[in-house]
Amino acid sequence: MAILPPGIDSARFATALEALERVVGAGWVLSSDEDLKPYRDHYSPVPLAEDELLPSAAVAPSAVDQVQAIVRIANEYKLPLYPISTGKNFAYGGPSPNLRGSVVVDLKRMDRILEVNADRNFALVEPGVSYFDLYRHIQERGLKVWIDCPDPGWGSPVGNTLDRGIGYTMGFYRDHAAAQYGVEVVLANGEVMRTGMGALPNGRAWQEYKYGFGPDPSGLFAQGNYGIVTKMGLRLMPQPAHWRTGLVTVPKRRDLAPLINTVNYLNDLSMIGDPWYGSPLRPLLTDPSFRAAATRRGGGDADQLDRYAEAAGLHSWQVELQFYGSERTTLANWEYAKELMMERIPGARLFDGESLKVPLSREQIEQTTGPYATSMRRNITQGVPSLGIWKNLGRTEALPDTWAQGHIGLFAVLPRSADAVFEAQHVFADTMGELGLQSGITALSTPVMWYQFAFLFSAGFSTGGGNASNTPEGRAKVRDGLNALLVKAAEHGWGEYRAAPYFQDSVAAQYSFNDHALRRFNETIKDAVDPNGILAPGRGGIWPSHLRRTRR
């Protein structure tokens, strides 16, 4: 049974597809069930259900003028379009649109690397360029610049940035939206617009100054639906000469506060790369009495947990620091970190980690080391795209059902303080317990610092196994559970930063200050610049007026 866009019958849809085919050529409009399989979300929380977010067709243009023509046709036929770049987007809904029946605009064929500049340190790329492509381009030319890549590397800088994705090198570069320097978009009226210095017809510093003159609407295109981005600039980190790591451990539970504050200090002066927090007490979780203490409702008791730690001869917290720069810079920064930690946290221990000349050899990159060693550990801290994450997160063979296994959950944006971490630990663990969701959250859980100045705290859970998402009841539990978690997080002042289309309305609903003033403002803009509501209706929680009542 073919899926159709809302309000369009099959005859008219066939005519629209013919019009699209005249633009992109035979073979680049896909609408058979077989051809559309790759455009399904294989981790959908509602597989085969009536509200599974399936596309009606896909169209793959090869150039900007084809995108413009597609948009004009969409206006004529009132076709909802859903642009995607390249990669899989497994964690965030795959290629599935917010509105069932949308036509996916697959930009994978627009894969030109228009410029990589290693003196001024930027790139200008099309949406179909993957992190692998960009890395290969740079390596082949021996350019001394790094990309900051997420895992896995098959995704695209454009798609990742427009979803406000992150990486693992230095602070500024980790925030891909911040490192975005200039976009070209096809607007809903089919016109091409450039932001920043790209708005100068002959602009020469498009990738060096992002604002241009006057108001800058470029923030509307990330997690938004006001245009189809066809070119994007991004800042590149120069290749440092040296990489060094150091491990800090601190004895007591309450030491997390000065530990975090000191890491904040080093981070905000750009003296470190991505810091990796953890707890050396994790092995104790196999002891039932410790586990009970670490999963106590209302939060861990600091004194009680400290007694366990002391008895086991273990420290409570650790952070692995990374340093980029010259050999002496990395050493000086690490020595300074040691000095501050010793001064501020009695009993802190400092362990020299690795110290390697950059670029690391292939063998060095693949070698697995460090307290949180994973197969992708070295890759991502060195800006080398990989698929290593799948060794950790892949689906098991035990549950062959296509959608049985996966992960779902939220990454809550948290203040960078120990108080916030302690609060988040028990709020999420307790709430998930109440909802009957298995979680790994304990009083030892730590946040990640992918963004430049914020923590993200993971309340994720497997959709297989104990949470049984391979039954309709199990899937309802997963779905309702996540929605309940979002509400609970918002009560505590924490929001989700990113979500699959199926959950975007629930996430956006939490950002409700003054009766959803922000969403109403954004939807007023939406109606003005896309009056037919053809561009990604629903993306980021923003619906065009005629579909607003379908908001989930």
Place this chain on the structure above:
Amino acid sequence: MAILPPGIDSARFATALEALERVVGAGWVLSSDEDLKPYRDHYSPVPLAEDELLPSAAVAPSAVDQVQAIVRIANEYKLPLYPISTGKNFAYGGPSPNLRGSVVVDLKRMDRILEVNADRNFALVEPGVSYFDLYRHIQERGLKVWIDCPDPGWGSPVGNTLDRGIGYTMGFYRDHAAAQYGVEVVLANGEVMRTGMGALPNGRAWQEYKYGFGPDPSGLFAQGNYGIVTKMGLRLMPQPAHWRTGLVTVPKRRDLAPLINTVNYLNDLSMIGDPWYGSPLRPLLTDPSFRAAATRRGGGDADQLDRYAEAAGLHSWQVELQFYGSERTTLANWEYAKELMMERIPGARLFDGESLKVPLSREQIEQTTGPYATSMRRNITQGVPSLGIWKNLGRTEALPDTWAQGHIGLFAVLPRSADAVFEAQHVFADTMGELGLQSGITALSTPVMWYQFAFLFSAGFSTGGGNASNTPEGRAKVRDGLNALLVKAAEHGWGEYRAAPYFQDSVAAQYSFNDHALRRFNETIKDAVDPNGILAPGRGGIWPSHLRRTRR
């Protein structure tokens, strides 16, 4: 003769002012000539002319609800409002609106510092808070955070940031728009909206994550007119332990290329603060034959200028580098800079500069040192607000006419390359010569690197003296000259980043890619969110529909 808003007669205007007075209280609505004097641009290019951008009145609210009430009254009476924060804004039009007859909304009374957090390194302030206020607040509490302040310090973080102002410390913090983390705005409909995590009713990381969820419209409020910003968050730089400077000089003209590329490298790895470029050949400009060579049409001849340099025993270029961090970090970074310069640029000379424990004492801050020593040199590199710049840029007594003397011009955004600098030198010098404008631009002129990844090249000129702006003809020359320079710059792909209201249409006109697609997009948004066009009509080149034909 009283100024009125367009289309409003004096009786109706009086009624409107009474309504405003009921909101803010007696004494906070100003409309007499005498009371409005502080709301004139004392450097107006068209003083006393019919198109001088004078306000009709000023209103000073003390709280957000008063701003809301003012906006509602403005909608009722179709009053154009022009919000200002605090400070003088001398270089960019003072308090003058884009539309003559606008009512200035002076936010100086909203001067609360709502939070300064020295563990998580941010501030949340109202528009009436000045850099002096914020600095004093921090000092009084002994907090170990810096502000990145422009000169002079009487301006406000909110106003400066909304004009995309800059400072002089480390790259990220110098770009005030980037360091803006969250705004609260009163929209044209009188509603209050918060962006980012502030859109969570109970948001706890408003100043730590700037995007929130979904499209982020916060870029619309800088150099824009979509709302009145009533609160703003900003990131603060942690106070470093040490400050160090080093001077690099390179012998030949063409050495500017590797010099710039190497500084780009250090800057983009956050190993340096604001770099200060210059030329040691400047003293030779008093020699007429050298001056002729350095002001040769079409650009300086590298070989010829090198011969002069060699004969004088001088190097062609220099850059003063600044380092922030621990004492050893600053030393390691400076040593690395030396190493790279020696390796890449034959004949480069490296001079150790200053090395001082932070915070500097008051005496150390006021001491004048360095190759470009000015009275504000140390202040601004240490985040200490000052008025020192007036010692360099103040008006002379020789021309008592109020508007006779001042400076005007453009700061063109340039790619960070020597080629761009060489081209800009002769393009601006030659063009200004053709226009009969005195300029100081020579083949020795260097750009500034206030922004994180771009050069700004100054084509400024005095409006007094030879340019004779104290006559109508002189002023016309100044005005037409600047407009011609903007066009010439755009031909070369360089745009102005900031301008006084009087020149904003001319600047915006250059950003015309695809028949002004960006401006048309922004104006479509303007009409949708401010249908009566009451908020700062014309700001950033954006006019509401009913006033669009008045675009200059």
